[in-house]
Amino acid sequence: MSVKKRNGGNAIDTSTVNPSEVVITTKHGKMTLDQLAEIQPGLGTVMVEYGKRFYRMKVAAEEGNWDLANYQLKEAREIQEVGETTRPANAEKLKNFENNYLDPIEKAIEAKDWNAFEKAYNDAIAGCNGCHAATGHAYIKYELPSTPPDLPAVGPTQ
Numbered sequence: 001m002s003v004k005k006r007n008g009g010n011a012i013d014t015s016t017v018n019p020s021e022v023v024i025t026t027k028h029g030k031m032t033l034d035q036l037a038e039i040q041p042g043l044g045t046v047m048v049e050y051g052k053r054f055y056r057m058k059v060a061a062e063e064g065n066w067d068l069a070n071y072q073l074k075e076a077r078e079i080q081e082v083g084e085t086t087r088p089a090n091a092e093k094l095k096n097f098e099n100n101y102l103d104p105i106e107k108a109i110e111a112k113d114w115n116a117f118e119k120a121y122n123d124a125i126a127g128c129n130g131c132h133a134a135t136g137h138a139y140i141k142y143e144l145p146s147t148p149p150d151l152p153a154v155g156p157t158q
């Protein structure tokens with residue numbers, strides 16, 4: 001591996017670094033940067049969590065637990081942002097989805113407005129499936145499960 005130092009500083013010219021040759025030591029052993037990148041969750045993994053959080057958010061809102069709905073929305077944003085980093089080819093679509101569909105949901109949660117929430121939520125689901133179709137996955141149609149979400153408890157807190 002060749003690493004260039006500029007002006008005696010620690011700057012690394014990454015264009016000369018081959019990630020399969022950079023070995024890092026973790027408490028479990030050694031791995032290359034390439035391997036580290038490879039084990040980051042892609043959209044398939046991200047989406048499983050996304051779908052679960054999206055459902056929990058709705059049930060929390062239905063139960064009037066707006067704080068929990070807000071928490072699930074924040075976590076949903078975080079996991080979708082992981083996808084934006086690990087799959088930059090879809091980052092723009094994901095960002096647009098956030099702006100067009102998650103922002104209105106957030107407003108409705110802040111206002112504790114069920115009618116606005118339900119509309120924004122249903123619009124978002126159409127947006128989810130629109131992106132599935134646009135990315136060649138028209139066969140993935142997100143629908144709400146018929147069984148209650150597992151964790152956490154969703155009853156109203158106040």
Ligand code: HEC
Pocket residue numbers: 042043044045047048050051054090093094097124125127128129131132135137140142
């Ligand atoms: C970038 C556009 C995009 C958006 C927006 C999007 N998805 Fe996805 N989703 C994908 C792609 C691409 C896949 C297939 C994953 C793969 O190719 O690895 C997928 C797969 C899925 C899956 C199947 C996961 C599995 O493997 O069982 C679910 C569930 C899912 N998405 C839910 C959602 C939900 C819910 C939303 C909206 C809140 C959403 N998606 C928004 C692109 C998107």
